[in-house]
Amino acid sequence: MLAQVSDPLAMVVKQTDDVRIHTFVASFTGSNIANATHIIETQNQLVLVDGQFLAPYAKAFRAYADSLGKPIDRLYLSHRHPDHWFGLGTAFTDVPVHALSETMTFVHDHGEDSRSDHWKLGDLLPERIVIPKQVAAPGEETIDGLRYVFDRVTDTEIDYHLTLRLPDVGVYVAQDLVYSGTHLYLTKHLDHWMRVLQEMLVSDFTLFLPGHGLPADKNEVARNVEYLAAARQAIGDGLAGDAFKSFMLQRYPERRCPGIFDIYMPRLFGGASDY
Ligand SMILES: [Zn+2]
Numbered sequence: 001m002l003a004q005v006s007d008p009l010a011m012v013v014k015q016t017d018d019v020r021i022h023t024f025v026a027s028f029t030g031s032n033i034a035n036a037t038h039i040i041e042t043q044n045q046l047v048l049v050d051g052q053f054l055a056p057y058a059k060a061f062r063a064y065a066d067s068l069g070k071p072i073d074r075l076y077l078s079h080r081h082p083d084h085w086f087g088l089g090t091a092f093t094d095v096p097v098h099a100l101s102e103t104m105t106f107v108h109d110h111g112e113d114s115r116s117d118h119w120k121l122g123d124l125l126p127e128r129i130v131i132p133k134q135v136a137a138p139g140e141e142t143i144d145g146l147r148y149v150f151d152r153v154t155d156t157e158i159d160y161h162l163t164l165r166l167p168d169v170g171v172y173v174a175q176d177l178v179y180s181g182t183h184l185y186l187t188k189h190l191d192h193w194m195r196v197l198q199e200m201l202v203s204d205f206t207l208f209l210p211g212h213g214l215p216a217d218k219n220e221v222a223r224n225v226e227y228l229a230a231a232r233q234a235i236g237d238g239l240a241g242d243a244f245k246s247f248m249l250q251r252y253p254e255r256r257c258p259g260i261f262d263i264y265m266p267r268l269f270g271g272a273s274d275y
Contacts, residue, residue, distance in 0.1 A: 005056045005124070006030075010064045013215045014207055018043060019146055019169055021207075023215050024064055026057040031259040034182050034212045035083050037061050038173060040166070041068055042144035048075040048095070049164065049173050050211065051087035054124040058087025073143065074098055077132050078175035078211060079158045080106040081185075082114050089115075089126030099132035100152055102160040107131050136162055153177065156193035157185055165205065172205040180213030180220050182257040183248065185264045190232045197225045212257065227252065240269045 006027045014021040022039040026032055035057065038049040046065055052058040065072055075092055077085050077099040085107060088097060099107075111129040118125055138152045149165040157176040164173040176185065177196060187193070200208065200221050208216040234247050245261045 005054065006032075008057055008060050009214075011215075013209070014169060014171055016169055019166075021166075021169070021171060021209075022064070022068075023209060024052075024057075024061045025214060026052060026054070028182070028213075028256045033083060033257045033260055033263075036175075036180070036210050036212055036214070037087075038209050039065055039068070040146070041070065042146050044070065045073040045144050046070050047073055047143060048092075049209070050078055050084045050175065051075060051092050051097075051130075052090075053083035053086050054121065055087070055090040055126060056124070058090040058092070058126070061087065062091035074134070076136060076162060076164060077103060077107075078163075078173075079103055079161045081158060081176065082118065084175070084211065085111075085130070086115070086118075086126050088130035089128045093128070093130055096134055097130060097132040098134040098136040100137075100160050100162050101135050103162070104132045104135065153196055154192075155189040156196055157187055157189075167204070170204065170206040171209065172200060172203070172207070173209045174200070175209070175211035178208050178210040178216055178221055178224055180208075180210040180216040181255060182213045183252065183255045183260045184224065184227055184231075185260050186228075186231055186268055187264070188268065190228045194225050194228050194232075197221055197228070201225070212260075227255075241265065244269070 009025045011023055013023045020041040024037050026035045028034045035053045037052050040047040052061045072095050074096045077097055080103045108131045115129055136150055138150050141148050147168050151163045153161045153163055201218055208221055210216050239247055
C-alpha cells in the first residue's frame with residue numbers, strides 16, 4: 001500500500017539566547033509513522049538529526065532547514081532503520097553524515113538491498129542511498145559553542161543506537177528509544193530498553209526528542225516504560241501475531257500510527273531477524 005503524503009509539522013521546541021531547537025514531524029495518518037527529525041541551531045550553523053523516510057518529507061525537512069538561512073554543518077544518523085536514512089539520498093546528498101560505525105557498515109553492506117526491498121513505495125523512495133562517512137563515537141564534543149554528549153546504546157529498539165545529549169539546554173535527543181504518542185516498534189530487548197528509559201527518568205534532562213511523534217516530557221518517557229512492560233507481560237502470557245496486536249490496540253487506543261505493528265511483527269513473532 002502506498003503511504004499517503006500529507007502536511008508535516010515544523011516547530012521550535014526550545015529557545016535560549018544561543019540555541020534554537022526545531023522538530024519536524026511527518027504525517028501521523030494513513031500508513032505514515034510520524035518520523036521526527038530535528039535541527040540544533042547555534043549562532044553560525046545547523047546540526048541535523050536523521051533525514052526523514054519518504055521523499056516528500058525529506059524535501060520538506062530540507063526546505064525548512066534551508067529557510068533558517070544558516071549552513072548545515074553535519075547530520076547525525078541515529079540508527080540503521082530505513083525510515084531514518086532513506087531521506088538522505090533524496091535531500092541531503094551534499095551534507096556530511098555522521099553515524100556509529102555499526103550503522104555505517106550496515107548501510108554500506110545492505111543499504112541498496114533495503115532500498116530495492118521497498119520498491120512498492122515507488123517515487124517516495126530515494127534515487128540513491130547515502131552511506132555515512134564520518135564516525136560518531138561515544139564522548140563529548142563542543143560544536144559551534146554548544147556541548148554535545150554522544151552515547152552508543154545497545155540492544156533496545158535496535159542493536160546499535162546513537163543518542164545526543166545537550167546538557168546545557170536539558171535536551172536529550174533520544175530518537176527511537178522514545179515513541180511519543182505513537183505505538184512503539186518492539187524487539188526482543190524489552191528489559192534492557194526499559195532500563196535505559198528508567199535512566200532517562202532520573203536524569204536532569206527535561207525535553208526528550210523522539211524518533212516518532214511530538215517532543216516529549218518525562219511523563220511520556222514513563223508511558224513508554226509502561227507500554228514496554230505491558231507488551232512484555234502480554235508476550236509472556238503467550239499472545240502473538242494478530243491477538244497481540246488487538247490487545248495492544250485496545251489497551252492503548254490513544255496511541256497513533258498502528259502501521260508500525262505490521263513492520264515489526266514479522267520480525268518479533270516470525271523470527272525474520274532480531275530487529
Ligand atoms: Zn524509526
